[in-house]
Amino acid sequence: MAEENKEGYPKAPPADGSSRSAEEAGEATSNELRRRKRKKLLLYGVAFVIFLTGIIIVLFSTTFMKIRTPEIQFQSGTFGYFNVQFFDAANESKSPSFNVSMNAVLGIKNSNFGPYKYDSTTVYFFDNGIQVGSAIIPKSKASFRSTKKINVPVNLVSPTNLSMSSLIGFEIGTGLISLTIQSELNGKVELMFGVKKKKTIDLNCYVDILSGAQEITTIICN
Numbered sequence: 001m002a003e004e005n006k007e008g009y010p011k012a013p014p015a016d017g018s019s020r021s022a023e024e025a026g027e028a029t030s031n032e033l034r035r036r037k038r039k040k041l042l043l044y045g046v047a048f049v050i051f052l053t054g055i056i057i058v059l060f061s062t063t064f065m066k067i068r069t070p071e072i073q074f075q076s077g078t079f080g081y082f083n084v085q086f087f088d089a090a091n092e093s094k095s096p097s098f099n100v101s102m103n104a105v106l107g108i109k110n111s112n113f114g115p116y117k118y119d120s121t122t123v124y125f126f127d128n129g130i131q132v133g134s135a136i137i138p139k140s141k142a143s144f145r146s147t148k149k150i151n152v153p154v155n156l157v158s159p160t161n162l163s164m165s166s167l168i169g170f171e172i173g174t175g176l177i178s179l180t181i182q183s184e185l186n187g188k189v190e191l192m193f194g195v196k197k198k199k200t201i202d203l204n205c206y207v208d209i210l211s212g213a214q215e216i217t218t219i220i221c222n
Contacts, residue, residue, distance in 0.1 A: 074205040096172035110142040118187030
């Protein structure tokens with residue numbers, strides 16, 4: 001506590017500069033503390049930017065740059081010419097048969113952030129293991145994050161000799177035409193920065209056609 005004079009007031013500080021030195025030392029300490037604080041905040045900021053950049057890179061690589069295999073499925077079908085010959089007991093020369101024109105609609109689902117470019121290929125239609133039709137899928141591409149629909153016209157004709165498969169004749173008699181639709185597409189998924197990846201997709205679907213109503217009743221795709 002400052003020493004008091006007779007009047008009771010504190011004595012004036014010494015004029016030798018010791019107080020000024022103390023103030024300067026205190027100011028230097030304060031500046032050093034602020035400098036350390038700024039340095040620490042800067043380090044925290046750099047660490048946060050690095051952390052955020054890492055998260056962005058991980059999200060970018062797992063979302064935008066991840067290459068998924070596209071899918072192809074049979075979606076629907078409409079019919080033009082539709083002729084089914086059932087078994088005729090009065091005329092045994094007429095065996096069960098079918099001759100049908102169908103516009104098959106296929107869908108290629110591309111979930112990638114880049115187009116899927118595929119080559120021309122053939123779609124095969126089987127009835128109980130016997131080929132009854134085929135059609136061409138032309139060379140094209142499915143845009144990124146979309147489903148491309150492809151119209152595939154095909155003529156479905158039963159074998160002339162149904163003795164090859166009695167099951168086909170039996171199915172015709174029940175009013176059904178059961179098809180297996182198969183194909184294989186070869187193509188590439190193209191992402192940004194020139195990233196390309198070959199992807200082969202398989203079409204493997206089972207379709208039941210109700211001949212009396214001339215409509216598709218069942219579609220199952222693997």
